[in-house]
Amino acid sequence: MTTDRSRPTSRDVARAAGVSQAAVSLVLRDKWRGRVSPGKAEAVRAAARELGYRPNPAARSLRLGRTRTALLVVPALTNEFFARLHAGTARVAAEHGFGVVLYPSPEGIGPARDPFDSASAALDGVIASSMASEAPAALRADGDLPLVMLDSEPERTQAAATVNLDIADGMRQVVAHLLDLGHRRLAHIAAAVDSWTFEVRARTLAEAVRAAGCAPPLTRPSALTVADGTRAALEALAADPRPTALVCDDDLLAAGACKAARRLGLRVPEDVSVTGFDDLSLATALEPELTTVRLPAEEAGAAGMRALLAVLGVEGAGDRGGVGTGGDVSGGPAEVTTLPVALAVRGSTAPPPRTPARPGGR
Template identity: 55%
Template sequence: MPGTGRPTSRDVAQEAGVSQSTVSLVLGGKWSGRVSPATAQTVREAAGRLGYRPNLAARSLRLGTTRTVLLIVPTLSAPFFGDVYQGAARVAAEHGFGIVAYPWPDDAGPADSPFAAPHEAIDGILASSLATDVASAFRGTPVVMLDSDPAGAAPTVVFDVASGMRAITAHLAALGHRRIGHVAASIGQWTFHDRGAALAEAVRALPGGSYVRSAGDLEVGSARDAAGRLLDLPDPPTALVCDDDLISAGAYKAARARGLEVPGDLSVTGIDDVQIATALEPELTTVRLPAEALGAQGMTALLEVLDGGTPRPGPLPGELVVRGSTGPAPRTAP
């Protein structure tokens, strides 16, 4: 019978009728393929009855690990990356890991990496929305990429942004829009390239479809100028598709500076569905990208890598959220 002091893994093993090594596998999250699901459940139930909690600090010292993961993002100011962190941290905590967030801008190089020898300070890295060659800067530390080019060498979790752009195009086409402008982010990331390519292909496939593009920085003032260049064309678009919700705010400003009403004279859409989407007036039609699920699936994939596996996560679908910023094409449009 278990002793009356703090329960140990030996107590759990005795309670469950298994070996201590089986207890270690199950409570360390390494049982898959080695222990049956029924046995794993028996061990967890025994640990719960006894109130057993593994000594993670001692286990880390014994295994030579820190049980810490680094989450690298381009910026800490965007709400999107806060949601990514929340999803990753939830899964990490369930497996006894902690997460440290680190901003690493697009123009950073290997000399700017957070650790001279990352393998001595962390067990693995989640790198979100960065170029795929960032993985080479970490000297063999296990890496999972998020929202990055899936053709890279590291395991990668991505959004299905192409389907999101096709959904936006179909929505606008059903409202009668054929002249569609793309207010693009001038950032050399895979996700923005994929969004633009999918949108251009979808619009050009429409009968009478016309696609025009103008790019700017991921900032309201620059987005306003990029949208203004499209609205000043001799035959301007009747709808603007923006690469993210912040860019849409710039499009609103450009429209109002020219006396255009959204959506009466001009429809506007975004992508991401962050807080600004419902702060705008009218509220923004956008594609909701599950940022928290991105972080959670990325952390799950990294745990599999740390356990010696080869994860192959599928793309995460977006959801078109129709709000007040889109309406029928103006009657003057052909």
């Protein structure tokens, strides 16, 4: 009855069910009501099941002009934050039959050089996270694909939607926590990365400290590695008077700050407090465990994919409270979703020492 070759096609299913190829498509896409008799519909489903039929995605893409594939652009996947982001994105995508292709952008983003490097051209949309300030412009080179930005400047909006984490609130919680403990001399171990998310951290820290009437924080930029965080923290701790708390842009930097403190014979948190950002698994692997801001990375990825699906008009996506607004994005400013964050208070923060020891110099 069936030729035993490779994958069955809709033609094979049609033959097995005794219907036309068109009927197979209508039934399996659930568009058959009033167009195919219930009996034939059931026959199609049975035949499809028995043959193990799965539609050829290439053929469908060609016909529909859509690929059910989204591109996720992140700075680096080896960072656990982005791995979590991806997990959320991929989960929601899978729920809607979408695939996610990753583009870890080491530095610049541009169109493919060779015209045949086009595996990535088969896209319905792009989700980009934590990009450098001017990166979105480059992303537009990829045609007129719908773009959703994550953790990025909301104004700079070629994006159809933006999903942000409440970074500013997180930083304010860090500062409030440290001020509550009695700290007055904060230093900032700042990620030396040109992106909106780190700009916000720096600006918010400075504002919050100023609002409290304290001296501006000593700032030391650092690459996003433990080793460079250690170096930057060593410099910060060499200042006179020495800061009593190191506010770090990231848990990796906080780990480096802890190493720096111990290298100078200072105890964390008794002699110096350290805070992180992200709440990676690293935060609770360290000792003492890090006081840090938990960022809901997976939720952000999921929300970003939902926003993209809504822009694409994919059914069942973007339902917020039952108000069917799928695809309603033409005109008007792009919508911005901001996810709340929470401070996780752990062992790396404590009141400042009563009589701070003076550093060796001068």
